[in-house]
Amino acid sequence: MRMQEDEIRAIVVETLAEQHRLQQDSIDAIVAKAVASVMASFGIEDDDRKEIRADFQHLRRWRKSVEQAQSYTFKAVITVLATGLMGAVWLGVKVVLSK
Known part of the structure; x- marks a missing residue:
């Protein structure tokens, strides 16, 4: 059983x-x-898979390069502003000391 x-x-x-x-x-x-x-x-279509993959890879590289360029642009703007501010302070100190 x-x-x-x-x-x-x-x-x-x-x-x-x-x-x-x-x-x-x-x-x-x-x-x-x-x-x-x-x-x-x-x-x-199914035959287009390789081309589509290549297109997406290209878009990813493009996006990353744009993000990197934005990062460099932001750093450059900050550097220019900081340099301008320091130059203004230096000119102010120079004017005060020359009087």
């Missing part, structure tokens, strides 16, 4: 595992089809 329960339990576990695998495969297929459909609606 115990052997039958163990056999039944093993069969049920195996059946559920197989059902889970089949459902997962089905879900994966549905998701892949949905993504392909959305990409196609944007005019992007």
Whole structure:
């Protein structure tokens, strides 16, 4: 009697595992089809993947270079302001000392 329960339990576990695998495969297929459909609606075909990847890589490099330029510009502005302020203070001190 115990052997039958163990056999039944093993069969049920195996059946559920197989059902889970089949459902997962089905879900994966549905998701892949949905993504392909959305990409196609944007005019992007499967053959264009390499070009799209290159485009995104180019955009990332462009964005990073713009961010770096903004950083350098900010530093340059701060340096110019600080230098101008120090020059004004120096001229003020020079004028006060010359009187």
